Amino acid sequence: MRYDRQIKLDEVGVPGQEKLRNASVLIVGVGGLGCPAAQNLVGAGIGRLGLIDHDRVSLSNLHRQLLFTEEDLGKSKALVAKSRLQQINSEVEIDVFEEPLSIDNAENLFQLYDIIIDGTDNFETKYLINDACILTEKPWVYASIYKNEGQLSVFNYQEGPSYRCLFPKTTRQNISCEATGVLGVTPGILGTMQAAEVLKMILGAGNVLSGKLKLINILSGQDQLLNISKRVEEIEKIKNEGIIPVRIECKISDESKLYLDIREIFEQPRVNSGKVLQIPLSELEDRLEEIPKQEEVLVFCQSGKRSKKVVDLLKAQFEFNNLINVEGGVETIIDG
């Protein structure tokens, strides 16, 4: 039978398998971390799995996000992941949310699950997960990667410390795997370890990494386990004030020019200086009158591709001859 090899373990057994079947887990971000976490939990027979991701599969995802194939390029990550995971195990119930996690949906979504897995790649969402987990009293499994290093911990588990206890202050240097580079195995290992922490919590087996920060270095092979102290004031602050949004911001290099940022509001880094009109592409059609026609406007997005389409379209159809595309995207116009 399907689960025979794990039921043989003393830590699982028939009662443990029943616990897994009755458990539900939400994975925030179906990328480098989320793919291996999802595969392992579905294989193990978790009862219900939620997948939230607004992103689409791109070619540079394929070396580490092993749920996806070349045929999936351009498709919704959450939807593709669901169909592939159902092929692995049709007994698992899988919910899909093709939207970003936000201050508006986080608490309602988290209420529906027992445990949350952080598969995200930015500080804003990690603090959002942290705060929403405190408010909904759910444990969450954290992982982060910088090049060949990883951090792993379980937060908000049985009155344990939170992410704000570890890092009460964040940094503006939000560096993604896309920017620094990463071996596919690194998120593969971290995401699999996240799934292991979930299994331990559900089965009541072993030592859950609560109050501990595990540091992994893929190259040196040297791991460390540090003790995290609880900062009660950081947790009470969230209980009293609700979610405190964290925004990673940056400054524009040339503050004399007028810019138009057409990125959606969840895209980072946010620009907080200079003259920048922020009109997300999804709202652009209804807000065209906000764009001046008399002076030069530099239009940017993340990479320069969407902004080029916008500039071409607005020139051709609405006589915006004052628009210039920022080739190379936001990184080319900010400091640092």
Next chain:
Amino acid sequence: MKVTVKYFGMIAELAGKTEELLEVPSGTSAIELKDRQVRRYQIQDPESVQLAVNQNLDNKVELNEGDEVAFLPPFAGG
């Protein structure tokens, strides 16, 4: 007295090493050691960097001979 300092994430890149043995005046606190290394390696956003002394995340202690101090920056890749 001598203390072992370990660097993680981008701090290891700024320092050009993952570990070093430092001679510091006796009575040096963890925060004083942090200030010194922040200036030496021009570490960005020092208030976000957490220290672990002998595997315990705690900035507020006085250091002793042979202590191990880890410098941990937050990072968020995934």
